Amino acid sequence: xxxxxxxxxxxxxxxxxxxxxxxxxxxxxxxxxxxxxxxxxxxxxxxxxxxxxxxxxxxxxxxxxxxxxxxxxxxx
Numbered sequence: 324x325x326x327x328x329x330x331x332x333x334x335x336x337x338x339x340x341x342x343x344x345x346x347x348x349x350x351x352x353x354x355x356x357x358x359x360x361x362x363x364x365x366x367x368x369x370x371x372x373x374x375x376x377x378x379x380x381x382x383x384x385x386x387x388x389x390x391x392x393x394x395x396x397x398x399x
Contacts, residue, residue, distance in 0.1 A: 332381065335359070362389055 340349045347365035354360050359377040374389035 358384070364389075 335351050337352050338350075340351075341347075342349070345365065346367050347363055350360075350362040350364070352360050352362070354376070358379060359381070361375045361377075363373045363375075365372070370388060372389040373386060375386045376384045378384045
């Protein structure tokens with residue numbers, strides 16, 4: 324994990340962003356516990372889709388391979 328020296332807080336709304344140039348889909352969502360989760364999906368990821376969880380302060384908590392498909396529940 325890399326932290327900016329003067330990191331600032333910012334807000335990202337739940338949403339799904341498709342980037343046709345890279346073929347990647349980025350999904351920002353809150354977990355059932357209310358913590359931010361970033362999922363990255365796409366055929367360009369050689370080891371599978373990724374899921375990054377953040378703690379309640381916005382710091383990376385864990386990252387893992389996400390074996391599921393991209394869901395579109397974000398952006399409700």
